[in-house]
Amino acid sequence: MLIFERSRPGRRGAVRVPVRPGNVAEIPRSQLRARPPGLPEVSELDAVRHYTGLSQRNFSIDTHFYPLGSCTMKYNPRACNALAMLPQFLARHPGAPADTGQGFLACLFELQEMLKSVTGMAQVSLAPMAGAQGEFAGVAMIRAYHDSRGDAARDEILVPDAAHGTNPASAVMCGYRVREIPTDADGNVDVAALGSAVGPRTAGLMLTNPSTLGVFERHIVGIGNIVHGAGGLLYYDGANLNAILGRVKPGDMGFDVIHINLHKTFSTPHGGGGPGAGPVGVTAALAPFLPLPVIGQAGAGFRLLDERDAPLTIGRLGAHLGNAGVLLRAYVYMRMLGAAGMRRVADYSTLNANYLMAELRRAGFQIAFPGRRATHEFVVTLKLLRDKTGVTAMDVAKRLLDKGCHAPTAYFPQLVPESLLIEPTETESKETLDAFVAAMKEILEEARRDPQLVKGAPHATPLGRLDEARAARDLDLTWRPG
């Protein structure tokens, strides 16, 4: 039932606000609204019961194993939430001067410093509000860099075909043409193809390492040399940083610009789709172009740097200073982990992924890149299963829901047929992984024995399989009163 269907004309929630007399005094009639908006009219209990009930219709990390590849669905420590929501932080107005928020700014400044430490970059801006915005900022900095050198003919960004969709989309938003580089059979960038693609039009190469195929790009140094040799810059999509935290730094791999997804590696909550935060880090050469604001030191304290401090900035990405509450959560998380904890993240996320890969292989699943180590995630391909039984990756994903697991990412990476990208994260226990393997094994048997059972899944969720085609065809995007 929709909240609108619980609505009754004249019913009111508890929210009351005292209004001085003479209220709409100054607003001309012609500017006034004729009819009130069609918001629901419900009591506070109605609303609480409705949304509490809806919440129970979600899978989430707090309730289910959620091995959604590329998304790093690790446990979100509750302390991060509690401490970011202290009343003084919540009440801080973004326009309040720096002298009224030194405690708040100290956290953000230290976050910048910690991010520099784990990435090996010279300077960081916390401004981007998600990974994709970080990518935009990064590519815009690449452009600004070339422009600042009068090197304006570079109009191409190279992107491996395995890249996440945001990479090409971000490059295009910065006005670049995108050129795809193929992947070789081992999941590496095809270096020969890269060599013939680079040239004077190359502004840069965007790379995820480990890649979205769940493998570490072994030729990274060579790739860097090729791109740099052609005058291009190297962009690091940090969505997979979890796998190498404290083990390898993007800066040491030769990257010039990076973004980091705090909502992945640094465990800020995904919130049903966001918010995230996508800080960018750069080498010293690119630091002048960082998006604003950057937190700077001012005597013993901190302040927001602006255009007067950074005249070459690519500009601003949001009205204020980014997703501050997300930044605070990441700050708390990083402080709780410390240097040793960072490395443990890489160690145990990698251990979990390799264990799961080994066990699934043992259970009869086909691994997409069997000759490779898994990083913090790995790809299974169900092509053979589909060919034999008609059961697709989508069917397996849906059937997993019946077994109490959220599905892995399905059909991404796109270049592996019937792919499942599986990322267990370091916060899951061996028992949980074993239960997942057992569920996958059961599904494999079901697929062989009774494929319709799997194809008809899910059966145990509040609703059965939903018709996506119908949704796109008969668009129904808003409730309209009967």
Next chain:
Amino acid sequence: MLIFERSRPGRRGAVRVPVRPGNVAEIPRSQLRARPPGLPEVSELDAVRHYTGLSQRNFSIDTHFYPLGSCTMKYNPRACNALAMLPQFLARHPGAPADTGQGFLACLFELQEMLKSVTGMAQVSLAPMAGAQGEFAGVAMIRAYHDSRGDAARDEILVPDAAHGTNPASAVMCGYRVREIPTDADGNVDVAALGSAVGPRTAGLMLTNPSTLGVFERHIVGIGNIVHGAGGLLYYDGANLNAILGRVKPGDMGFDVIHINLHKTFSTPHGGGGPGAGPVGVTAALAPFLPLPVIGQAGAGFRLLDERDAPLTIGRLGAHLGNAGVLLRAYVYMRMLGAAGMRRVADYSTLNANYLMAELRRAGFQIAFPGRRATHEFVVTLKLLRDKTGVTAMDVAKRLLDKGCHAPTAYFPQLVPESLLIEPTETESKETLDAFVAAMKEILEEARRDPQLVKGAPHATPLGRLDEARAARDLDLTWRPG
């Protein structure tokens, strides 16, 4: 699965505490524990997922209609929780002097004053930690009162047979003999029987008004005269105050001592069984005996009164000042309602109960006291149904769970056979009441058509009907490893 079954030796939650070296330095070996306690060893994610999952196995006000008679399961405004949990209030040590907590004490003092206002009593103590403790304190004050007058022969407390079980139990805890007074056919106290029961041994009469039968005791003034005439005192069990809030004050009805259940009338959360708060109010004559502490004024501020201020006190009921956090929640609730809101509670809880009673009668249910108005609750008797179909009040209660309603109180009041005590509260909407009537109607039809369906209920809950006899027979009260 129990949390213990998720435990693995050596696994640890996130909680770490820095320990100085030389730690157990001073504790003699002979005092040390040989084996660590058998607490679960789980990760923070395990614990969060386990208890989040368990929570979803509960019905609650926030998720279901919960018409549990005598319990006043009304909406618990979330603001009360948020404001009682402000960091400074949570951090306040009970031993901190009054000068460090004037804001906190102001709330409690004003709560005392508001409770005086709605009850018409001369003075209030917030000390009792639940209704039953309030009853104990009240009866102890009755005893102290008689003792202070040298009137020591009174050793009986009169209690109507319809009374809640805590009433006689509390009287006994105060060293009294309990004498039951019968109820007449209309649900009133049998005044004649009362008349012949009172006498020089009568210390007092405990009365709920409206009674647990869901009717207002019409002869209350006469009853008071009888008891007072015999030298006894009149005790008011305030568990049902919701029905008359702002309409009638216990003080005006002639009561000498009362308790109030803040977790009922003033909407503090029931928390799966508690905590509650059971402040007591008294006439001026009994004020010297109030349990400590009482919040007093001190100049412009507030302080806790102690034995030096109140040498005749019955004493203390808990180590500190009662369930302070519950008191703060009730304070916030009462301030949000104000005088007009108080009366609305009585009005609409009574409206809802009478409407539900009318509709259930229309649907074919037998009302226990059909000639009476419902107060905020009313009793249905399923004796005829049971005689005809074998379906009991328990069966109907269980079947209601399948229809998404928590069951009313079953088999209480005990003197009505196959009783359901139904209390909708004022915060439920007509739609919810109508849905409940529809569910009850369906069950009535099911009971006639297919009694086994009802007798086998519940069917839609995570577990089927649980064997209570087995639990009492094969006692299993704690988990023991394998």
Next chain:
Amino acid sequence: MPFIPHTEDDTRAMLAAIGVAAIDDLFDEIPRGLRADALAGMPPALSEMEIARLMHERAARDGTWLNFIGAGAYEHHIPAAVWQIATRGEFYSAYTPYQAEASQGTLQVLYEYQSMMASLTALDVSNASLYDGASALAEAVLMAVRAHKSSRRVLVPRTVHPSWRKVARTIVRNQGIELLEIPFDPGTGATALEALGRFRGSEPAAVVIPQPNFFGVLEPVDELADWAHANGALAIAAVNPTALALLKPPGEWGPQGADIAVGDGQPLGVPLAGGGPYLGFMTCRKDLVRQMPGRIVGATRDRDGRRGYVLTLQAREQHIRRAKATSNICTNQGLMTTAATLYLALLGPAGLAEVARACHANTLALAARLTRIRGVARAFSGAIFHEVVLRLPVPVAPVLRALREHRILGGCDLEQDYPELGHALLVCATETRTGDDIARYGAELERVIGLPPRSAAEPGG
């Protein structure tokens, strides 16, 4: 190990199952020369207890302030239920609802959110959020240019929030889109209709129309929308959602209505929180929906014909369309959307209108009080919603500094962004400001400016 459940036995068994001797071996594909050693500059781990103490101390140091700043972020009362429910693990720790059957909670919330925003703006469809109001404006500009096809020019009044204009410029300029500034009438503080003439030949793809504008002033929205349509441009409304409880919604501006509406959803239950996370909202006419950026949720049916919700029109998005997507946005502001939905459900139309009326009345009362101070006057004659520009007799920055000594945040200094206005200060009093608050501000400002109060006989500003 904090947040890592592995016992030594687990690790040993898992390594054995993989067939390696040590965790180090799992990293053997990484070129040796790249391996990092200790993380210089990373402080040692703190326990939850220690970081809690540190954060409490920092929060206490920052303290609380009596706030009169608005300027794009508004201090509203947020019902306690909003965040107690939004932070339930099932909402908080889920991600984008790719698996619809396991995400009906989030999906239905988003569908309800879309419905509420569409209704609030009187437009047909809504997406499920963008990052914030400023970036939503940038996306609307891109969307309008895509829809218009021939023009890459967009008119943006100087009365649009300065930061929003900066953000729009940052985001659109690499695609060769030009933002042309429309001046404002120095008398009314609203966009100068008479200045539009000079853009007639510019064939703009869109005209941005703020309501209320950055000065708090109401714009001639009907005329502006009409002018846009008459000149072949789309009308992009940039609106405050609280104001829409009272003001004519974008879908009803002029004879045709605006085509796209954007804004910052922060006023709808999202705490100020130092600047974010907020949410950008966007609604539009139905025929533009395929140009929209961001997630969109649609209703559909399950196998058994029961109503349910899914992400739809995904072919617009980067994960399908890659370089040809309508935007690069992926992670959005989901949880803020949940909060906004809860907020609107808890307030309802009457509650939201009450908030809007209280904001308006309080700001008028504030303006009345402050303009009783000699030398302080309203800068513009235009009607306002809940912010107002005051002209001070002295430079603004030192005044604000002096007010801070009394823990008052006195407003937003416009001297940098609008030097033409002189000593101009933008102030705001939402429903959270009481008569006492206003009196306190009045008294302190009077003291700071240091001139005797204007006598009652003199006409006010």
Next chain:
Amino acid sequence: MPFIPHTEDDTRAMLAAIGVAAIDDLFDEIPRGLRADALAGMPPALSEMEIARLMHERAARDGTWLNFIGAGAYEHHIPAAVWQIATRGEFYSAYTPYQAEASQGTLQVLYEYQSMMASLTALDVSNASLYDGASALAEAVLMAVRAHKSSRRVLVPRTVHPSWRKVARTIVRNQGIELLEIPFDPGTGATALEALGRFRGSEPAAVVIPQPNFFGVLEPVDELADWAHANGALAIAAVNPTALALLKPPGEWGPQGADIAVGDGQPLGVPLAGGGPYLGFMTCRKDLVRQMPGRIVGATRDRDGRRGYVLTLQAREQHIRRAKATSNICTNQGLMTTAATLYLALLGPAGLAEVARACHANTLALAARLTRIRGVARAFSGAIFHEVVLRLPVPVAPVLRALREHRILGGCDLEQDYPELGHALLVCATETRTGDDIARYGAELERVIGLPPRSAAEPGG
């Protein structure tokens, strides 16, 4: 109407269904003379926004303090997860699990709680909570008297918390039960074993044994339990649950073990909150279970043989047994029990032991620092857990007052309750106190007492 959903139409329809004209008519059974008019003294309603402002202001006024008070309520770090989960609506707004099938969440939590408390105390069974530690002690006394049958006399050491002794007296005296005080050894601060002789003939029903005692001192628990049993009495342990991570549990005291253990569960994840709500815990030997007060949860099976949980042994309780019940308790401290269960699950045995060790070490460090001040000395020689009595050279009350000017709560003044100890101060440093905190207290106390520090050469106190 706040929290009331009725529209005017609803009310009208409902009145019609009932067959009355107005709500007033529903009260027609109430004698006219009794009907109340306006509620004098009830302030008018505040909106949520207004009460929030008021409460925030009051909380800010009270501020935060550096706390060294223990004395029965302890400042421990509470993991954030505890209350974020305990306040989930499903736990928070449910009641006593009378309908087991609709309450498996609460019931299983209680079963787990019982298991944890039984294991912590090394006794067989636990109830599901009493109001607080003090009232739990009173209930234990009543229970022991019921179990003993012939005696109504119980020995209570003077080292039991003074408030607990007062509460026990309030609750048991009306049943003619006598509480006899056992003195303590002024040297060690523990109960004087040699004083027990004089109670030999008193045939006590029970002996209460605190561990640690109110002075923080460890009692000779083995000897006391043994003495109790040798004299036909039950041994009632009154214990601190944090201490039990390290100390020998009641079930292992002396050759037979204590019979009943009670305590306050506040240290297990319950905030200080000005004094409550906390929870009283009680565990006992299996054969006493039918004498226990309060709710008890038991495991059973459902129709299909699946494990589940129910309230059990209800025949002990007031709602069944009425005047013959083991206690009048009905509503208990359910939510606090949930919090304690979460706390113990999050800490585990290693975490709880770490907390206990840190408390002990910090209190020793505090004592060491403070006794470096001339004239300050430990009052007793007995080993302590996490509290210690210091003797000051000057009256305690003015010292504490002076410390408060520096926002330090310096401890619990014993001069009222134990005049025989002179200027005695009970202090506590839990795991939440840092080295800096202790140094700060040391420096301020030194200043307040106003004597130069004892030189390093002189022996400490």
